[in-house]
Amino acid sequence: MNQRILVVGAGIVGVAIADRLQASGCSVTIFEADLPGGGATAAAMGHLVVLDDSPMQMAFTARGVALWRQENLPKGCEREVCGTLWVAADEEEVEEARRKAERYSGLGLACEVLTAGQLWEAEPALRPGLAGGLRVAGDQVLYPMGAARFLLKRALERGATLCREKVQALVPGGVRTEPGLVQADAVILAAGLGTTTLLPELPIQPRKGHLAITGRVPGLVHHQLVELGYLKSAHGRATTSVAFNVQPRATGQLLIGSSREFAGLDGSPNRELLGRMLRKAVSFLPTLERVPVLRVWTGFRPCGPGNLPVIGPWPGRPGLFVAAGHEGLGITTALVTAELMAHHLLGTPAFLDPASFLPEPAHG
Ligand SMILES: Cc1cc2nc3c(=O)[nH]c(=O)nc-3n(C[C@H](O)[C@H](O)[C@H](O)COP(=O)(O)OP(=O)(O)OC[C@H]3O[C@@H](n4cnc5c(N)ncnc54)[C@H](O)[C@@H]3O)c2cc1C
Numbered sequence: 001m002n003q004r005i006l007v008v009g010a011g012i013v014g015v016a017i018a019d020r021l022q023a024s025g026c027s028v029t030i031f032e033a034d035l036p037g038g039g040a041t042a043a044a045m046g047h048l049v050v051l052d053d054s055p056m057q058m059a060f061t062a063r064g065v066a067l068w069r070q071e072n073l074p075k076g077c078e079r080e081v082c083g084t085l086w087v088a089a090d091e092e093e094v095e096e097a098r099r100k101a102e103r104y105s106g107l108g109l110a111c112e113v114l115t116a117g118q119l120w121e122a123e124p125a126l127r128p129g130l131a132g133g134l135r136v137a138g139d140q141v142l143y144p145m146g147a148a149r150f151l152l153k154r155a156l157e158r159g160a161t162l163c164r165e166k167v168q169a170l171v172p173g174g175v176r177t178e179p180g181l182v183q184a185d186a187v188i189l190a191a192g193l194g195t196t197t198l199l200p201e202l203p204i205q206p207r208k209g210h211l212a213i214t215g216r217v218p219g220l221v222h223h224q225l226v227e228l229g230y231l232k233s234a235h236g237r238a239t240t241s242v243a244f245n246v247q248p249r250a251t252g253q254l255l256i257g258s259s260r261e262f263a264g265l266d267g268s269p270n271r272e273l274l275g276r277m278l279r280k281a282v283s284f285l286p287t288l289e290r291v292p293v294l295r296v297w298t299g300f301r302p303c304g305p306g307n308l309p310v311i312g313p314w315p316g317r318p319g320l321f322v323a324a325g326h327e328g329l330g331i332t333t334a335l336v337t338a339e340l341m342a343h344h345l346l347g348t349p350a351f352l353d354p355a356s357f358l359p360e361p362a363h364g
Contacts, residue, residue, distance in 0.1 A: 002027055003345065004184040006175055008167045008198065010036035012044075012148045012334040013323050014190035019155035020338035024346055028155065029182070031175065033166035037148030039192045040330065043299020045211060045247055045257050046147070047224050048140040048332045049084055052103045056308060056356045060333055062107055063351055067335035068140060077150055078143040078250040085114075085123060085223035086134040087244070087284065093228040097134035110137040125220050125287050134228075141224055141247050144331050151334075167191075170198050173319055186345060188321045189314075192302045193265075195324040202310060202359065204325050206300035208267075210259045210274050215292045218252030220285075227284065242277040244284045254291070256281045260301075260328075267298045301327045309333070311340045311357035321345070322359060 003026045007018045010032035022028045035042075048065045052058040073079045088094045097113050104111040114122060114133040122135065156162060165177040174183040189195055195204045227244040245257040259277050261270065274296060282288045304310055304325020314320040321344060323337050330337075340357060343350035 003186060005029070005345070006031065006182060006184045006187045008175065008187065008189050009039075009191035009194065010148070010152060010162065011039045011190065011192050012037065012041040012144060012151070012331055013192070013326060013337055014188075015148050015151040015155060016334035016338040017188055017190055017323060017341050018160050019151045019158070020335075020342050021345065022155050022158040022160040024342055024348065026345070028160040029184070030152075030155070030160060030162050031165055031167045031177065032162065033194070036152050036162065037145050040299055040302055041144050041148050043209070043211070043297060044144040044331050045245070045255055046142045046144045046331055047084070047245075047247060048142065049224070049329075050104065050107075050109060050136060050139060051329065052100060054307060056353070058103065058107060059352050060308065060336060061329060062109060063339070064329075064333035064336040065138060065140065067339065068142070068332075069138065071335070073142065073147065074150060076143070077146040079140055079147075080142075080248070080250060081138065081140045082248060083135055083137045083223050084139040085119075085225050086136070086228050087119065087126065087130060087225055088132045088134070088228050090131050094132045096228050097132060100134055104136055111135060123222060123225065125285050126225070127284055127286050135223065139224060141249075142331070143250075147331070167198060170317075170320060172317075184319075186319050186321055188323060188341060190323040192324065193300060195302070195322070199314070199322065202314075202322060202324065203305060205262060205303045206265055207303040207327060208259070208261050208263045208270075208298055208300055209257065209328070210269060210277055210296060210298050212256040212274070212278060212293045212296045213249075214254045214256065214288070215294055216252035217254060217287075217291050220287060220291075221246055221248045221254060224248070225284070240273065242273060242280055244280050246281060246285060253294075254288070256288075256293070265300065267300075269296055269298060302330070303327045305360070308357055309337065310359050311337055312344050312354060312359065314359055
């Protein structure tokens with residue numbers, strides 16, 4: 001059946017869903033209040049990474065990375081399969097690298113534990129004295145805005161429509177915009193931080209992050225470098241944290257992250273936190289001290305109530321579906337989110353247990 005679908009939000013999640021559903025024969029209209037891809041997507045680092053906080057998060061991110069790998073992305077997406085190198089500062093972190101390696105291998109992902117010497121050979125710019133690391137070969141990086149533009153363009157070429165209108169409210173069987181009501185078979189709410197305004201029952205909090213980009217230093221760094229200590233800092237939801245997280249860009253620049261804080265919607269740089277983040281990066285990569293930082297920006301990760309995003313039908317509102325709350329993994333998991341949404345709407349295979357992503361009230 002040719003279903004009429006309305007997607008609210010043209011961030012990476014919304015455009016991935018629109019593209020997937022349009023390719024499957026639906027008639028999709030995307031509503032975007034601002035610049036397509038201009039929300040959290042534009043602020044992101046574009047690290048496509050398998051994380052292993054929980055078995056489901058690992059399966060979700062691994063499927064996300066695998067689906068990106070299948071995409072033949074144009075040059076503008078700046079995709080590099082550089083892998084992630086998790087850096088272990090001490091023996092305790094080497095132990096964690098070994099445990100992670102078991103989990104990654106268990107899922108069939110290529111990875112290797114590195115000794116201190118192998119770490120130095122792989123990344124000679126790292127400071128001496130580090131204890132080792134873990135290389136996960138299949139992780140990738142890309143330019144998030146380029147990827148969002150690519151998916152949107154493909155969706156439009158397949159026949160989807162982009163409507164540059166703000167959705168003012170969800171109504172039974174459709175949405176209300178300034179020009180009037182639009183009806184459809186299903187509405188998919190993929191509005192990032194805008195989700196809560198339209199559906200107050202789903203609280204999505206802004207989790208602020210800083211990134212900095214340097215001048216060109218081609219060849220200084222070869223992998224996405226992340227400290228294993230990142231796992232400790234990124235886990236806590238209430239705390240403010242910084243972690244060493246550096247990405248080599250196709251331009252030869254380095255993207256330096258990252259920080260996490262709950263600070264409302266104030267996008268101005270937090271100088272103290274930014275200073276800590278940059279000092280941390282220099283502590284791992286001493287050469288950075290002599291590399292100019294060209295620009296710094298902040299963005300807001302859409303942080304939902306659970307550890308996984310909410311993907312699926314909203315209980316008690318027939319025809320309403322939600323895809324929101326991807327926090328720091330929305331670029332990685334955009335395509336797998338679209339796959340799960342297609343499962344709910346069209347009955348296509350999900351590859352993961354869709355129940356894990358259902359809004360809380362829908363469980364059981
Ligand atoms: C500093 C930082 C670093 C990050 N690094 C990574 C990373 O390395 N890897 C990774 O996987 N993820 C990363 N992320 C997370 C990632 O950016 C997000 O999870 C992802 O972009 C969320 O996409 P989205 O489409 O849900 O939201 P958004 O990109 O915010 O899109 C939502 C869209 O909805 C529109 N909208 C809102 N309300 C309405 C309305 N009423 N009507 C019409 N349109 C509306 C908005 O204008 C916006 O364009 C990072 C995020 C930050 C902030």
